[in-house]
Amino acid sequence: MSERAREMVKGKGQKASKKRCVEMRNPEDDAERETAADAGSCRTCRLTACVAVVVATTVLVIGLSLCLLLYAAPEADHTSKTPEMQLTERLQRCQKEHRDLSLMLQTVTQDSRCRVCPDGWLWWRSRCYFFSVGLQENRQWNESAEFCRKHNSSLVVIKDSGEMEFIQGVMRTFPRVPFLWVGLTDAEQEGQWLWWDGTDIQHYMPLTVEWDADHRDCADLRGGGSLFAASCEAYGPWACQRDS
Structure with a gap:
């Protein structure tokens, strides 16, 4: 075989080898x-x-x-x-x-x-809110708080009238929602209602809890911005909040 022929065969072999290398790429x-x-x-x-x-x-x-x-x-x-x-x-x-x-x-x-907030959460004023209505089965207050904790959030702490109106507006979109669990309890000391962040109920805005009694240590939010004391063992929907 001539020298030129050998070079042509060698060149074809190199091209075939490169082609196989490309084809074998993972x-x-x-x-x-x-x-x-x-x-x-x-x-x-x-x-x-x-x-x-x-x-x-x-x-x-x-x-x-x-x-x-x-x-x-x-x-x-x-x-x-x-x-x-x-x-x-x-x-x-x-x-x-x-x-x-x-x-x-x-x-x-x-x-x-x-999305600024996770799927199923609502964004409002730099925060993300989760309303369990239609998405989760009703839970007791402690179970609701645990759900929020697992999702890097807490039960809602209402800090001003604007936030109260926002939550009330969302509640009005749900049919037959009697109340929402919020982050307010007097479980540590009877009659001393504290928000989830440890502040007194009057710290952010003037609010009171109706129907307070020894066996009602958790608060729920109802229409008109009213807060009511209820048994923590009762089942109901809830609202979580977290920073966006």
Whole structure:
């Protein structure tokens, strides 16, 4: 065989060897690289969502503050519009801005890869809330508290009227929900109602617990923002909360 022929055969052998090497490449390596890429994409998506939520929330607060200032102290207007008409128009613009920003916040959290809260939880004002109605069987107060703990959260601690209204609004969407277990108990000392974080019931806002008795050591939330003492052994739905 001539020298040129041997070189051609050798070249074909090297190409065939390279082809076999490519064919024998482990497909799991590609899968691992794709998984790593997806994970990186998800982390980027979550970071983007968090930044968007923070920015949108900041814009919302600033926008509403400016609107309120304009509403409270309108500038002099030399047009034919009356002061009442000017105030009405400004209020309508504020309301539209509020709706637009709220829609933007909702849209940011639609993608399952970019949810600020876990699946089945609701986002509100930098917190995630879980309402067991329709998702879990009713439980006793201690069992409800344990469920929240396992999900890195606690039974709801209501800190202001805005949070109370939010929870009440969610409750109104559920048919036939008599009450929700919340993180309030006087199990340690009768009559001394403490929130889950150890603060007194009056610490955040003026609240009282109705029907207090020795055998009723756990509190539930009902319509109208009312809190009632109940037996901790009773079964019912509950609400958890955690930071987003």
